Amino acid sequence: MYNDTFFHTLQHLKSTEAYRHFLEFSRSAGHFPLADFQNEKIEVWCSNDYLGMGQNQQVIDDFKASISRFGAGSGGSRNISGNTTAHVALEKRLADLYQRESALVFNNGYLANTESLSVLIGLFDNIKVYSDELNHRSIIEGLKKSKVEKYIFKHNDLKHLEIGLSLEPFERPKIIVFESIYSMDGDLAPVEEIVRLAKKYNALTFIDETHSFGVLGERGLGLVEALHVRDVDFIQGGFGKAIGTSGGFIVGDRDAVDCIRSLAPGFIFTTSLPPALLHATLTSINQVVASPERRNRLFQNVRHLKGALRRQNIDFIDAESHILPIIIPGLARIKAVSDQLLKQFKIYVQPINYPSVPRGQERFRVTVTPDHSIEQIERFAAALKNTLDLA
Template identity: 30%
Template sequence: MATALQKLPQLLLRQYNLASCQCLARNLSDGEKKLLDQVNEELSNIRESGLWKFERVITTKQDSHVKVQNDDRRILNFCANNYLGLSSHPEVIAAGQKALTDYGAGLSSVRFICGTQTIHKELEEKISKFHGREDAILYASCFDANAGIFETVLNAEDAILSDELNHASIIDGIRLCKANKYRYKHLDMRDLEEKLIDAQKCRHRMIATDGVFSMDGDVAPLRDICDLAEKYKAFVFIDECHATGFLGGTGRGTDELLGVQSRVAIINSTLGKALGGAAGGYTTGPKPIIDLLRNRSRPYLFSNSLPPPVVGCASRVFDILTKSSGLVENISLKTERFRGQMVKAGFKILGNNHPICPVFLEDAKLASGMAEKLLQKGIYVIGFSYPVVPVGKARIRVQISASHSNEDVDRAVEAFVEVGKEMGVIS
């Protein structure tokens, strides 16, 4: 006999299910209680130390000007990875909308089953041509690309030599790999050479580095790294997430900037920063490497393919970049303008003339407090502290976009000067 619940109209049944899921009362086990006590203690320590990561809620599209929840002002956004201002570009949005209409919201599948569409192959071809490489493979994120590359290409007979300040995704990807692991001091070529000498006992040697280091905005010395790779029969891998699209004369990245495009073996990068800002990552390099990744890379084999709207947006971005380098020149000039004025005002700015402009403050509470005061003045920035950066090296990471006007840059500097004097950062 059907129960009374089963006889309810379908709409009421759905409402019942939703309501029952919203407030689930249950008895906690002793093990779970013990865990939650420990977690709450840790959360309390995070708050007290000034390291709590508050998430501001943006109520508009990503742009140089945004609105945040409970605030009607249009606030200047200086902390997005939207380097070229393309996250809300009309042509990029239109391309995403067309892909949504033509190809749907998603594939509900991984690539090798029924998750590959023509637009995926077209985007991979554009990526490889953009970087001057033989082939490319798409991932859900560059974090996934970094998780998939090392354990697929190398094994216990090989060696990976990694800069100590490489991105967390590189570090985590290397942990998954059984290769012999060497960590060299940040940008220290003497230390890298010593470790390369020791690694001669291994079959293959990969030097893995960020092209640009995201917390400091400093650029890897790729010429020297490539020289060492050739001397000790190694090959070079670079993560270009904070370089692709805007660094170098035509935005090809760090290898173009330093004139070593033909000497870098493998490039990983993201579609989620300068290249439309949605999601997605990729590996590009020799075709045999890409073929191996298609057959063995776990994040690729076991993750749904990139959604068509994301693919459509990114594909249009590559079209824009291929036609003109105007955006690259634009962001370079804005970067020089901001850095020059901030240094003149007395701030310590880290990095190598990169759009990542870290305002170095050391103290975590100072960084978060200064960011809040800047928000009051209409400047959206975030204080970075442990574990994102080491203890005692807190900073506000300002990021310049091609969509910022000169007036936007000047206004940000003016606000920094006012708050900096108020808080005793500068005199």
């Protein structure tokens, strides 16, 4: 009975094109974007390590030194022997950078969203949530945990958002939840306008800066910093993208963040991140904040990649961010293109399909980095053109 259930569930996933295939390879520090795959070198074109900080030598050295000093793990949850000086130092640094009263580190960005949102929403009677229709699954799960009234507004549609806000009394608690960069299309949220509406209709604001933290802004603090917006109530971010390590965080007012710290089960009952990892994370953040060099080189390469794709007559979504989606409809076709790129050209780019995107909107989510050379960019565009023409 049990095995039949497992078998039929997997068969259903495979029949509906929702079964996920994982490519196994090895990252090679100091050689990115090259990686080791079946005793060969391949180029990676879909990494979330946007700035290549995961192979930064100072980050690696500090990680090694911290492991030697503190050991491999934290030893417990934050309230039972796992609240190390590394955790406290990182949270203080984040709060200072954002000029907020408090910060809280989570084991990953997914938890930072689900736990923070579920607690914040649960604190208010009769609160109404306004959520962008393309918000990440972690946001959706956080909202599901509390059975409150939700208004899903059309993606980045300010008029639709304002219609929903205007239907409620000014005094009713409200929170608007949105992302800075939407990772499947690479487009940016109209942050200034959303904050203006929030003030007009007495709503809190919660922004997910996962894909912009480290990349946008004078110091790499995200879209809010880039736009000089100061009135977003809660900012969430992650370390697993541009910072090159792992973990997530939220910043905000002291009492609000303390409520999350005190009430979120996914925070309270989880072994805390290893202190060595957080020392490496702090090193990476400090390097990113101190110098715009790698951000500048990233966007130089983004511009060059867009030019190379145009010269090859390859259509792509020309968004403002560093994420470059290339729509290739049809699961069979995009998988064939991906397989051929890997087999013939040693280029790895992962197909994105349902349920991450709607059927018929399958795509490559291409991410060039500061470490891709001009020659590699030109070769990628030519290889993709060759493969698309044959698929």
